[in-house]
Amino acid sequence: MQELHKLLDQLQSDISSFDKVNLSISSGSVGWHIAHSLKTIDQIVTACKNSNPNEYQWHFNFNRFSILSLIRKIPRGKAKAPKIVRPEGDISQETLTLSLEHVRENLMNWDSFDKNVHFPHPYFGVLNKKETEKFLELHTKHHLMIIDDILK
Template sequence: MMKKIFAQLAEIENLKPFSHKKAPEISEASIGWHLEHSLLVISRILEGLPLSHPEKYQPKFSWAKFMVMTSGYIPRKKGKAPKFTIPTNENFLENIDNYLNSVRENLQMIKNLPSQSYIEHPYFGHLDVKQTLKFLKIHTQHHLKIARDILAKSH
């Protein structure tokens, strides 16, 4: 799972020069917004994992969680991003570089966490480390696909 996430980070880095590109018929947001949002989500989640109390981990069933985690697919325009994962300015290039560096460091750190360290997802409830990594991969793939579609449309 980690290999895939690192590959996605490399793709984010490769898409960075196209941050200004937009295709309103695909998304109101630019490629840069999708890249930075993806990195913000990864960053915030990785910051939260070590703060959890593994002994309080309580998984629960959710249809949304089951569908996304099983299919690996997030439908477009169905979820609402929490405020703390929404890019706040248009300085995408600098922000993306900063987040890429910190995310790469933080990914190394979670290798040493107890497996029942968790995050509280707004739709899925508690996600342990393994589920969290899977969600990050799925979520990042969702936004990379949108970014690729914008790039294809804007040529």
């Protein structure tokens, strides 16, 4: 999870540019991408916390294997964010900073979680702790690359 904490630092450094938009790159602002990334991390970590590790069962998923293990990059424009992780309402430096603090708190005990905590991903199936870490890192990097392109 060290990598994810570094990525959170990068998101934090982009908060001051929250209102920047480049419609040739994305319809979302820098703030939207930060808010979406934070909301995704928060929702997934909370789902893992609330999961029952004894109920986890691994199943092969070609999409998960392809993206998380082979390509190691989320392709742009291929999927739409589920409603539950789409930012709603006003996005400001203050709301982004509060969300970031909340996510950091939510991640505090991650290392102590059982290896079979899990959450159901809409494209990749059920992800355990290790797969979740990979996904959160790839997903956050994906949005940081979009943010970097918006800011160019």
